[in-house]
Amino acid sequence: MMRILLLLLIAVPLYGQMPDYPVDEDYERGVPKKPIPELQFIGYLFHRYSATNIAPTNELLRGQIIGRLFGANTTTTVPQTALYGETRLVPLFVYRPSILDGSAVFRGLFKVDMTWGDSNYGVGNNSGGAISGGTVNIQTLMANIELRPAEDWNVVVGLQRIFDNVRDPNVTTLWTNQYSGNRLMYWGTQGTGISSYMKLSPVTDARLAFFQLYENQIQINDDVVLWMADVETRPHPLLEIGGNVWYVRDRGAGSGGVSILGQGFNSPLVNYNGGARLQLDNPKYSADVFWGGVNMAWNREFVNGPWWVSALAMTNIGGIDTLGQDGSSSRRADIFGVTGHASMYYKYGQTLNDRIGIEALYTTGDEDGAADGRYTGVVTGNTWGSPVGIYSSHRAFLLFPDAQVINRYYSAVHDISNLGYGTSALFLNYFNDLIPNKLSMKVGAAAALANAQPMSGGNFMGYEVNAEFKYNYGVFLTLGLHSAFMVPGDFYDSPFVRNTEHKPDAPWVLFVSLAWLMF
Numbered sequence: 001m002m003r004i005l006l007l008l009l010i011a012v013p014l015y016g017q018m019p020d021y022p023v024d025e026d027y028e029r030g031v032p033k034k035p036i037p038e039l040q041f042i043g044y045l046f047h048r049y050s051a052t053n054i055a056p057t058n059e060l061l062r063g064q065i066i067g068r069l070f071g072a073n074t075t076t077t078v079p080q081t082a083l084y085g086e087t088r089l090v091p092l093f094v095y096r097p098s099i100l101d102g103s104a105v106f107r108g109l110f111k112v113d114m115t116w117g118d119s120n121y122g123v124g125n126n127s128g129g130a131i132s133g134g135t136v137n138i139q140t141l142m143a144n145i146e147l148r149p150a151e152d153w154n155v156v157v158g159l160q161r162i163f164d165n166v167r168d169p170n171v172t173t174l175w176t177n178q179y180s181g182n183r184l185m186y187w188g189t190q191g192t193g194i195s196s197y198m199k200l201s202p203v204t205d206a207r208l209a210f211f212q213l214y215e216n217q218i219q220i221n222d223d224v225v226l227w228m229a230d231v232e233t234r235p236h237p238l239l240e241i242g243g244n245v246w247y248v249r250d251r252g253a254g255s256g257g258v259s260i261l262g263q264g265f266n267s268p269l270v271n272y273n274g275g276a277r278l279q280l281d282n283p284k285y286s287a288d289v290f291w292g293g294v295n296m297a298w299n300r301e302f303v304n305g306p307w308w309v310s311a312l313a314m315t316n317i318g319g320i321d322t323l324g325q326d327g328s329s330s331r332r333a334d335i336f337g338v339t340g341h342a343s344m345y346y347k348y349g350q351t352l353n354d355r356i357g358i359e360a361l362y363t364t365g366d367e368d369g370a371a372d373g374r375y376t377g378v379v380t381g382n383t384w385g386s387p388v389g390i391y392s393s394h395r396a397f398l399l400f401p402d403a404q405v406i407n408r409y410y411s412a413v414h415d416i417s418n419l420g421y422g423t424s425a426l427f428l429n430y431f432n433d434l435i436p437n438k439l440s441m442k443v444g445a446a447a448a449l450a451n452a453q454p455m456s457g458g459n460f461m462g463y464e465v466n467a468e469f470k471y472n473y474g475v476f477l478t479l480g481l482h483s484a485f486m487v488p489g490d491f492y493d494s495p496f497v498r499n500t501e502h503k504p505d506a507p508w509v510l511f512v513s514l515a516w517l518m519f
Contacts, residue, residue: 022092022517024171040094043518048406049085050511053077057499064113064126064407066387068274068414069398069507070488070498075410077505085116086406087129090141102148107160107170109142113406126407141190146170152199160195162187162381162388166207166230166242168197178393178403181230181242181295182312183341185416187381188390193226204233213248213384214256214263224252224263224384232295238304240297244314248384250287253323258386265320265370265383273382274413276420278370280332282322289318289335289379302352308345314338316379320370333370337378339363339416343393353433353440358426359394365422365452377452378417389415394427396446397484398507399464404482412461412486413448419497422451423461443467450491457494462487476517483510 022042056065058074067073088111095106114128114137121134128135144158154168161169165181177184193211200206207230214224225248232242250264257263261272265287271277293314299305316337321329343359366376381388392403401411413423425448433440448461466484473479485508492503 022090022519023169023173024094036096038096038098040096041519042092042094043516044088044090044092045514045516045518046088046090046404046406047085047514048087048404048511049513050083050408050509052082052507052509052511053080053505054410054507054509055080055082066409067272068419069410069412070492070500070504071274071414072268072272072499073410074499076498076500077507085129086114086408087116088113088406092142104148105146107142107144107146109140111139111141112137113139115407153196154198155194155196157194159190159192162189162191162193162209162211162226162228164188164244164246166197166205166232166244168207174403176301180240180297180300180310181232182244182293182314183391183393184389185339185341185380185391186246186291186314186389187226187228189381189385189388191226191385195228200231201233203235204231206231214252216252216255222251222253222255224248224250224256238299240295240300242295244291244293244295246291248287248289250285250289250384253284253286257384261386263384269386270383271419273386273388274411274415274419275380275382275417276366276369276375276377278320278333278375278420280320280322280370282324282332284323285320285332286323286329287318287320289316291316291379293339302345302347302355306347308347309343311340311342313340318379332373334374335379336374336376337364337417337422339378349433349436351433351436353431355431357395357429357431360427361391361394361416361423361425363416363418363422363451365418365450366420367452367454369420375420377420377422380415380417382415382417387414391416394425394446395429395442395444395466396427396464397466397482397509398486399446399448399462400425400427402484404480404513412488418448418450418461419454420452421454424449424451425461438472440470441468442470454491454494454497457492457497458490460489461491462489476519478513478515480513480515481511482513484508 022044055078056074090111093108113126116129118129119127120130120132123136128137144160146156148154163169164187165177191211195209198206209228211226216222227247229245254262254264254267261269265278266280295312297310299308318335320333322332340362345355345357347355363378399412427446429444431442444466447463449459464486468482470480487506492498
């Protein structure tokens with residue numbers, strides 16, 4: 001019975017992978033400005049065909065797989081070569097009634113994911129693609145109304161994007177969100193709530209937001225909510241300095257969540273995502289977590305000059321109280337973790353793709369979780385959703401998450417907390433436009449250490465080398481060839497961080513892609 005329960009636990013279709021979808025701004029990039037119609041359609045179509053030696057060992061996990069490589073999703077290296085094709089369609093509909101003169105806008109965003117030959121004549125997320133089709137497969141990513149009381153102030157109500165950035169994600173590209181603010185390390189998903197984006201001055205932007213992460217029983221105080229306040233200013237035309245304060249009030253005690261995995265510090269979900277499952281003595285708990293941080297960027301996206309430098313620092317503090325049957329509570333664990341990130345890019349040619357980049361990431365770790373009453377690792381949104389923290393500006397494919405995915409979204413360090421052990425990582429990338437704005441290439445390398453050592457294992461996570469070529473077949477229509485090879489380190493000597501009897505072999509992936517932004 002326990003074996004069957006375990007299979008069900010890890011076989012649920014976790015959906016909502018990297019939100020690689022269009023925004024309003026995409027409509028105007030590279031084309032002459034025209035009057036915006038009342039009803040606007042922007043679509044994103046992505047095809048991927050892959051060859052890899054990574055596969056889940058559980059036969060029930062054929063379609064949708066996310067989370068930590070070599071973890072609870074049963075993904076590992078196999079002696080065979082897995083071959084599969086995938087398709088993603090993301091349509092965005094924007095309605096701006098002229099009668100309201102721009103003071104109200106409705107946005108609806110949906111997603112259809114499928115694996116070629118996966119299923120037909122059925123209903124379910126991330127399924128379809130088999131002969132005759134007939135599968136009902138559509139996921140609601142966004143359905144909200146934007147009210148604009150003033151030119152420099154809006155209010156967005158409903159299902160919307162939750163990003164760890166001061167910029168309005170409705171009109172800011174995914175690229176910008178990946179390379180500014182907190183780079184989607186903590187929050188990069190969607191949820192219901194109210195947010196407001198304000199221009200306090202010509203050089204200062206702010207965001208205030210409230211999101212209802214989980215509403216369990218409406219008559220009981222058992223919800224999980226997120227509050228966010230962000231500000232960014234430019235004291236110099238090329239210098240951006242920002243600050244963030246966020247707060248999660250968790251009274252859900254694990255109720256709700258993704259399928260039967262649940263959610264929160266004590267749930268299998270956070271372990272599935274590669275975060276720190278603290279395994280509290282009592283499953284009933286309440287928690288308060290605060291984040292505070294600063295970030296800066298100089299000459300972001302090479303506005304004026306060849307050098308682009310950025311950095312961020314974030315700390316998470318808080319506490320977890322376990323709850324007794326009589327309603328009493330007692331402190332179970334204190335939380336204090338730190339993240340640091342820095343990057344530097346040099347543009348040596350005429351296009352944005354003629355650049356060299358280096359990134360460094362550091363997160364504190366804790367070798368025993370909360371066993372001693374104190375957790376000194378990092379907490380991200382992956383504790384409550386799947387996936388939420390989607391750090392990908394590093395451009396690695398296997399060691400850290402790759403953004404160019406559909407149904408299979410996994411990596412060795414899938415959450416920046418690295419199972420609570422923390423990490424020190426370095427990324428190097430060389431980009432070159434072989435034919436300006438037509439044919440580009442990229443070669444990269446990455447390596448990572450765990451800052452706390454697992455029992456019977458070492459600190460070295462492994463290293464990766466990767467390469468890709470992209471050809472712009474037409475306007476916003478791109479063909480790609482991508483590859484990566486990773487060598488696992490002695491971190492996986494520990495049986496507590498792998499799902500196989502022995503240390504896994506080196507994983508590799510090779511895939512071709514077709515991406516089309518339609519408008």
